[in-house]
Amino acid sequence: MSRQVLLSVAVTVGAPVVLLSWLWLVxxxxxxxxxxxxxxxxxxxxxxPPLAVVGLYLVWPLLSTxxxxxxxxxGQHGLDNYRYLVHSGEVHDALVNNGLWLVGxxxxxxxxxxxxxxxxxLVRWETAAKAVVVMPAAISTVAAAVIWRFMFDYRPPGVAxxxxxxxxxxxxxxxxxxxxVDERTNNAALIGVGIWMSVGxxxxxxxxxxxxxxxxxxxxxxxxxxxxxxxxxxxxxxQLLPTIVVVSTLLAITALKAFDVVYVMTNxxxxxxxxxxxxxxxxxxNADYGRSAALAVLLVILVLPVVAVNLRFFRxxxx
Amino acid sequence: MLRPTKRPVTERxxxxxxxxxxxxxxxxxxxLVLLCLLWLTPTAAVFVSSFRTAADSxxxxxxxxxxxxxxxxxxxxxxxxxxxxxxxxxxxxLLVTLPSVSVTVSIGTVAGFALARMRFRGSGVTLAVLLGxxxxxxxxxxxxLLRIYNDLAVTGTRPGLWLVHAGVGIPFVTYLLHNxxxxxxxxxxxxxxxxxxxxxxxxxxxxxxxxxxxxxxxVIFQFLxxxxxxxxxxxxxGGNRETAPLTVMVSGLVNNITGQGWHLLTAAAFVSIVCPLxxxxxxxxxxxKGLLAGSVK
Numbered sequence: 001m002s003r004q005v006l007l008s009v010a011v012t013v014g015a016p017v018v019l020l021s022w023l024w025l026v027x028x029x030x031x032x033x034x035x036x037x038x039x040x041x042x043x044x045x046x047x048x049p050p051l052a053v054v055g056l057y058l059v060w061p062l063l064s065t066x067x068x069x070x071x072x073x074x075g076q077h078g079l080d081n082y083r084y085l086v087h088s089g090e091v092h093d094a095l096v097n098n099g100l101w102l103v104g105x106x107x108x109x110x111x112x113x114x115x116x117x118x119x120x121x122l123v124r125w126e127t128a129a130k131a132v133v134v135m136p137a138a139i140s141t142v143a144a145a146v147i148w149r150f151m152f153d154y155r156p157p158g159v160a161x162x163x164x165x166x167x168x169x170x171x172x173x174x175x176x177x178x179x180x181v182d183e184r185t186n187n188a189a190l191i192g193v194g195i196w197m198s199v200g201x202x203x204x205x206x207x208x209x210x211x212x213x214x215x216x217x218x219x220x221x222x223x224x225x226x227x228x229x230x231x232x233x234x235x236x237x238x239q240l241l242p243t244i245v246v247v248s249t250l251l252a253i254t255a256l257k258a259f260d261v262v263y264v265m266t267n268x269x270x271x272x273x274x275x276x277x278x279x280x281x282x283x284x285x286n287a288d289y290g291r292s293a294a295l296a297v298l299l300v301i302l303v304l305p306v307v308a309v310n311l312r313f314f315r316x317x318x319x
Numbered sequence: 320m321l322r323p324t325k326r327p328v329t330e331r332x333x334x335x336x337x338x339x340x341x342x343x344x345x346x347x348x349x350x351l352v353l354l355c356l357l358w359l360t361p362t363a364a365v366f367v368s369s370f371r372t373a374a375d376s377x378x379x380x381x382x383x384x385x386x387x388x389x390x391x392x393x394x395x396x397x398x399x400x401x402x403x404x405x406x407x408x409x410x411x412x413l414l415v416t417l418p419s420v421s422v423t424v425s426i427g428t429v430a431g432f433a434l435a436r437m438r439f440r441g442s443g444v445t446l447a448v449l450l451g452x453x454x455x456x457x458x459x460x461x462x463x464l465l466r467i468y469n470d471l472a473v474t475g476t477r478p479g480l481w482l483v484h485a486g487v488g489i490p491f492v493t494y495l496l497h498n499x500x501x502x503x504x505x506x507x508x509x510x511x512x513x514x515x516x517x518x519x520x521x522x523x524x525x526x527x528x529x530x531x532x533x534x535x536x537x538v539i540f541q542f543l544x545x546x547x548x549x550x551x552x553x554x555x556x557g558g559n560r561e562t563a564p565l566t567v568m569v570s571g572l573v574n575n576i577t578g579q580g581w582h583l584l585t586a587a588a589f590v591s592i593v594c595p596l597x598x599x600x601x602x603x604x605x606x607x608k609g610l611l612a613g614s615v616k
Contacts, residue, residue: 004414004477007477008413008417008418008477009417011422011478015418015425015426016421016425019426020519020523023429023519023522027517027519039439040439042439043433043439043442044439046432046437046518047430047434049429049430050427050493053486054489054490056486057482057483057487058487059452060463061460061461061463061464062459065462065463068462068463112354115354119347123348134599134606135362137610138596138598139591139596140546140548140549140591142547142566142573142588143569143588143591146365146585146587146588147362147365147588148361149573150584160378160379160380161380162377162380162381162581163380164382196358200610201610204607204610204611205610205611208611228346257456257457259549265573276456279461280554283465284554295458296458296462299458303456307451310454
């Protein structure tokens with residue numbers, strides 16, 4: 001144990017030192033070269049460590065996964081893994097659930113986050129209000145899952161309900177709901193947890209965007225006789241639109257990659273599976289590398305158009 | 320486009336309502352209070368519950384716990400930390416997180432500087448590729464890495480996981496620091512060059528000292544990301560109780576829990592969020608900066 005601790009401390013302290021030594025060595029090696037030679041070689045030598053790590057841990061695995069996705073057990077090439085994607089009912093169900101996540105998480109977080117940002121902007125306790133909604137963005141999904149399983153806790157009718165939501169439901173005179181098991185509520189419950197965690201990001205970004213709206217614009221709207229709601233609809237909202245698009249793309253990517261919440265809260269049971277969880281199961285439990293690689297490739301393909309939109313708007317916003 | 324303006328704060332008064340009218344109470348304060356309560360209650364519930372006895376947690380809801388007479392106990396924490404193995408898991412989380420953060424942020428800072436301050440062919444493409452890699456679903460790198468880790472027998476070891484986190488984190492940190500270094504005025508570096516400083520010296524003596532806030536953002540972001548990560552930990556060290564971090568241990572507890580374990584599970588959850596919460600409340604400003612930077616990638 002203590003050797004492990006020592007190693008961790010050594011790496012933590014040593015990483016910057018080693019890196020600076022590398023740069024020092026690079027500058028020494030460059031000295032004999034001509035000015036032009038130095039200018040050409042220097043950037044790549046400085047970038048050698050990051051490019052090596054990224055190449056080894058991101059680029060190569062990415063390409064390798066695409067290659068693996070075309071291999072079936074037994075080593076022959078084939079499209080069997082993709083046939084599985086097209087024909088398997090569980091993949092279809094997972095796709096539908098990912099679709100629910102995409103719409104629910106994006107819309108829910110956007111509306112709630114914008115609401116908090118706009119309302120908080122109008123009150124004196126803005127900082128406190130924002131801290132409350134941003135806090136869940138700092139904790140792990142695992143902890144959030146525990147927190148919400150406690151909220152969703154279910155006990156059979158007749159027994160005292162200790163879960164907050166069912167206590168409210170039964171106090172109102174209705175039967176308790178098994179939120180995470182009942183297929184009418186469970187996907188919404190999981191997505192709700194996702195929203196609870198993502199709203200902080202939306203609030204922070206929208207809030208910055210609201211503060212960037214020129215005050216003269218608001219004043220002009222006021223002078224023209226617009227009330228608070230029309231002011232929001234016709235003056236504030238159009239100014240926020242580019243930000244809304246960028247934030248939506250980030251939320252959409254989060255929704256497509258959803259894994260932790262589902263893994264911890266239902267483990268994909270009761271028809272709550274999403275693609276990332278299927279992929280984990282094929283990789284870890286079934287050790288079917290081809291299938292899990294194909295599922296990963298499918299995830300990338302789904303994310304790509306969203307990224308394209310993001311980059312387009314990002315470029316526009318900067319120009 | 321998302322950058323906050325540098326206009327003086329006083330201008331905001333034009334937008335804030337001046338008085339506490341009935342309308343502002345109904346349409347602004349009330350909904351905001353409601354939203355805040357909705358966001359706060361779940362965490363508060365777990366916090367209260369983690370200090371209640373097993374019998375109390377089983378018999379009544381957490382809201383009864385805040386009704387006098389109060390009888391809180393720290394027994395749940397004692398139990399999860401000693402018998403539950405969470406003490407070790409907490410240590411494991413630290414031992415996974417600190418080296419990962421150090422390696423990732425060091426390398427990313429150098430890369431960000433090189434891409435922002437050196438002119439060379441291919442810098443634009445390199446930056447674009449790194450930017451693209453920040454959104455690649457992590458799932459896509461798991462299969463080959465796990466296979467090669469199994470072949471080399473490094474699955475289950477911490478250094479293996481440090482490097483995976485470095486690979487995943489470097490593109491974002493590079494991008495964050497690149498944006499910062501790019502904004503520094505050229506005169507700053509020209510003055511150093513006239514004094515005879517080479518690139519290394521201007522990096523260490525000119526760029527780094529000014530970059531402290533940006534580096535802090537990167538450190539906090541990376542710290543929270545690694546500390547909170549479940550997927551990579553599950554795959555690369557999850558099978559080993561000796562090295563499993565908090566997220567893996569707590570998610571294991573969740574799956575084993577029966578109706579009677581809430582007093583322990585709530586305490587375990589709180590142990591796992593103590594560090595992130597402390598970081599968040601102490602360094603909120605930098606965390607928010609990181610969030611903002613991440614959203615414009």
